[in-house]
Amino acid sequence: MKILIVDDSEIARHSLEMLLHAIGYTDVLSCSSAHDALNLLGVFDKIVSENSPVDLVLMDVMMPEMNGIDAISHIRAVHQLKDIPIIMVSISGEVSFLERAFAAGATDFISKPINAIELSARVRAAFRLKMEMDIRKEREQQLEVLNRTLEVMCNIDNLTGIANRRCFDETLVNEWEDALRSRQPLSMLLIDIDVFKEFNDTYGHVEGDACLQQVAKALRDCVDAPGACTARFGGEEFVILLPSADQISAEKLAASIHAKIAHLQILHSVSKVENFVTVSIGVVSVVPESSAKSLDMLKAADNALYAAKQQGRNRTVIGLPILAMH
Incomplete structure (x- = not known):
């Protein structure tokens, strides 16, 4: 599973990457700004790939130029990226901040300084949620294919193979x-x-x-x-x-x-x-x-x-x- 860290602080990015490695997650990418993260995810592309380049985003809130909450809004606006779990990372735990973060589309929240045990639990929960979403999406796609097949069958004459x-x-x-x-x-x-x-x-x-x-x-x-x-x-x-x-x-x-x-x-x-x-x-x-x-x-x-x-x-x-x- 691939994880993306988004934080303008090099020390914070490195520290979080080391924690992830320690709990067993070694496939980690990092970006120093929200804009770079959006580019990596393909948000600004005319055609966005159906397959997301990452499976989880750990997003800092306070960053220059574009904050984490605004970045989440951009990500959620892209249909192909709407199911990526995003965990907000911040010192602030105020109710108003949390409300804005979850309203923008955050999946979870973790406070700094980050505890390895809490991080492990929240990452596992996020991956479990993504797996359930992927299973649901696959079933929906299978159902859509089945419905289209049934619709075609309902419009075909069984004996001659032409329209009925x-x-x-x-x-x-x-x-x-x-x-x-x-x-x-x-x-x-x-x-x-x-x-x-x-x-x-x-x-x-x-x-x-x-x-x-x-x-x-x-x-x-x-x-x-x-x-x-x-x-x-x-x-x-x-x-x-x-x-x-x-x-x-x-x-x-x-x-x-x-x-x-x-x-x-x-x-x-x-x-x-x-x-x-x-x-x-x-x-x-x-x-x-x-x-x-x-x-x-x-x-x-x-x-x-x-x-x-x-x-x-x-x-x-x-x-x-x-x-x-x-």
């Missing part, structure tokens, strides 16, 4: 609000695997799951727009949300999806459309208005998808502007 309906619903609301503020276009493609029930009935659910996985991967491979969300909407339906994309961009993507799915050549002998798996797509593009809602866009895409099915499947239909639906 929950993730899409949240993304739609956020992207709608962003597009409304920025007056940028927003496009949606609602995609359905044609005659999928018959596919499942003929080839079984294992092959059906494999088909869903292949289609999901094909969709993901087709989408390269920044910020786009590709999700499993439910069953054999998928949805793609394209921020800042107009109708022309959405139509080009729909065409590439049809080509990609056709290239897969997934056998579908009982399909009334082709002998391989195909998809129908409903497309809607809009610059959001405050008079409409994100769900209106979803309804428009659903209507366009329904029209694509009614017109024979394996095609894309462009939906009506959502304002025209009101």
Whole structure:
């Protein structure tokens, strides 16, 4: 464990260092001013290291230019240094002084002249406190990682590995609000695997799951727009949300999806459309208005998808502007 002594008196620094050596602490640094200590700790650096250079600070109170209490305030203002134990060292033991020291962030206090037994007890207590804080911090970090992992898992469809309906619903609301503020276009493609029930009935659910996985991967491979969300909407339906994309961009993507799915050549002998798996797509593009809602866009895409099915499947239909639906 590394200890930093901060005292403007060379005699006091040397004496305290000898006491620390005598009680078993040999990894000791020293600074002759509060400013030098703050520099050593990286307080003035633009980027402060996550790992503190010391494990304990013994800080004298009365020093020229900057006193120990002000130095503690600077240290505690840096997030990465807020848990370093700091023991104040001073002749003064007045209540008002102690109140100011602890209010600034001091961990403990020891009076001069320093007794070796008291110093040993207070240093051990400070290290014990730091160890407990480090354990708590590590557990908090582990919990944060776990929470992030769980959040990701909650947003992923287990079968296909792409975003799930929950993730899409949240993304739609956020992207709608962003597009409304920025007056940028927003496009949606609602995609359905044609005659999928018959596919499942003929080839079984294992092959059906494999088909869903292949289609999901094909969709993901087709989408390269920044910020786009590709999700499993439910069953054999998928949805793609394209921020800042107009109708022309959405139509080009729909065409590439049809080509990609056709290239897969997934056998579908009982399909009334082709002998391989195909998809129908409903497309809607809009610059959001405050008079409409994100769900209106979803309804428009659903209507366009329904029209694509009614017109024979394996095609894309462009939906009506959502304002025209009101």
